[in-house]
Amino acid sequence: MQFYSTNNPDLKVDLKEAVIRSLPADNGLYMPETITPLPESFWKKWRSLSFADLGYEIASHFFQGSIPENDLKEIVSDAINFDAPIVPLTDQSFVLELFHGPTLAFKDFGARFMARLMAYLTKDDDQELTVLVATSGDTGGAVASAFHHVEGTKVIILYPKGGVSDLQEKQLTTLGANISALEVEGSFDDCQRMVKACFLDTELSKKHNLTSANSINISRLLPQSFYYFHAARQLLDRNENAQPTFVIPSGNFGNLTAGLFAQQMGLPIRQFVAATNLNDVVPRYLADGEYSPQPSIATISNAMDVGAPSNFARMQHIFGDDWESMRESVSGLAFDDDETRDAIKAVKELYGYTIDPHGAIGWLASQIWQEAVTDSHTIILETAHPSKFIDTMDEELGKGTTDIPERLACLAGLEKVAKTVKPDPQEVIDFLES
Numbered sequence: 001m002q003f004y005s006t007n008n009p010d011l012k013v014d015l016k017e018a019v020i021r022s023l024p025a026d027n028g029l030y031m032p033e034t035i036t037p038l039p040e041s042f043w044k045k046w047r048s049l050s051f052a053d054l055g056y057e058i059a060s061h062f063f064q065g066s067i068p069e070n071d072l073k074e075i076v077s078d079a080i081n082f083d084a085p086i087v088p089l090t091d092q093s094f095v096l097e098l099f100h101g102p103t104l105a106f107k108d109f110g111a112r113f114m115a116r117l118m119a120y121l122t123k124d125d126d127q128e129l130t131v132l133v134a135t136s137g138d139t140g141g142a143v144a145s146a147f148h149h150v151e152g153t154k155v156i157i158l159y160p161k162g163g164v165s166d167l168q169e170k171q172l173t174t175l176g177a178n179i180s181a182l183e184v185e186g187s188f189d190d191c192q193r194m195v196k197a198c199f200l201d202t203e204l205s206k207k208h209n210l211t212s213a214n215s216i217n218i219s220r221l222l223p224q225s226f227y228y229f230h231a232a233r234q235l236l237d238r239n240e241n242a243q244p245t246f247v248i249p250s251g252n253f254g255n256l257t258a259g260l261f262a263q264q265m266g267l268p269i270r271q272f273v274a275a276t277n278l279n280d281v282v283p284r285y286l287a288d289g290e291y292s293p294q295p296s297i298a299t300i301s302n303a304m305d306v307g308a309p310s311n312f313a314r315m316q317h318i319f320g321d322d323w324e325s326m327r328e329s330v331s332g333l334a335f336d337d338d339e340t341r342d343a344i345k346a347v348k349e350l351y352g353y354t355i356d357p358h359g360a361i362g363w364l365a366s367q368i369w370q371e372a373v374t375d376s377h378t379i380i381l382e383t384a385h386p387s388k389f390i391d392t393m394d395e396e397l398g399k400g401t402t403d404i405p406e407r408l409a410c411l412a413g414l415e416k417v418a419k420t421v422k423p424d425p426q427e428v429i430d431f432l433e434s
């Protein structure tokens, strides 16, 4: 299987290059050369497979033999070791809970798969793989957890001192083993600059086998397509005639792109509804055909505060740069913070369900969609556990109403281990060489 750059379809690389390098040199994004429908043999058994085996069948088809069967099986079953259940709000509207992984957000699916794939692809390299990542919060936690104890890898996380929440800091600084944290006396931008400087130093980069584990890595998208299949079959178990409309709270549009991959692999999906906060560049594009990225606006659904979604280029390639055909499959709706806050309260009052600010935006879109298409069955992606946004939840539902799962709550009692450094790339180099 080969991958091409969205900026130059003639630039093709193999799986290892696409996964370890994350980004092509021409600043495009890697895309699989072809995505074909799954064979008849898959559709005969897909409803009864375990979630991990379902993922394996999809991955095996997607990679077209780039990875030996048994190795791929192990990677998938090790990565996908938690469920993604659908929970009914009504008999036509469901929430797909994607927060049952270790860091309570859907990013665990992508990060865990990528970590194991990277370790596998570099297992014969002389040097261990070093993941350098700058974080302003959640990404670092998902990446750190995903690589924890993964053989042949180590992770160095840079985060701004005082710039992340207490629990987020604990997620970065309490794992130990192959995970190290550098607390930078500076801003998130300083952290990013320090990481970039290390990558630009080709000699250093080679010597330590540096990789970025970037969020637009193609290997993070594939495992996100698994749960579209898993959700669709759970809906079928409840209603044999239902074809899902997926409502996707979106920022960088990785989740939505993964859904399009699932559709290209033959999963029957009636419609995609992209739900955003005020960072609505894609809903506006869908409305009028004008794509105008903006500086991002801060909202209470902050994981979606993206003014220039990086996966938009992938979406355009899937639809052959054709606005009309993208609109046929993807609809867009946007909501502000007041509407989001009201939705958190309404979902609790109407169904007794605690939904996080991102999922709440999905629910608002689902409501509007179902008013227009009354026979639709919507599945709203609940992208994170509400306890990750405890301040907002407490404001809307009252203090103590939102449960904090043990795997998050227990971090409070653990001791932080981090090395404090000045905002200077040399500090990272010294740490690498020590």
Ligand SMILES: *Cc1c(COP(=O)(O)O)cnc(C)c1O
Residues within 6 Å of the ligand: 105, 106, 107, 138, 249, 250, 251, 252, 253, 254, 255, 256, 303, 304, 358, 383, 384
């Ligand atoms: C990352 C994230 C999103 C946005 O997902 P994209 O794939 O970037 O569109 C939505 N909600 C939560 C909680 C996230 O962490």
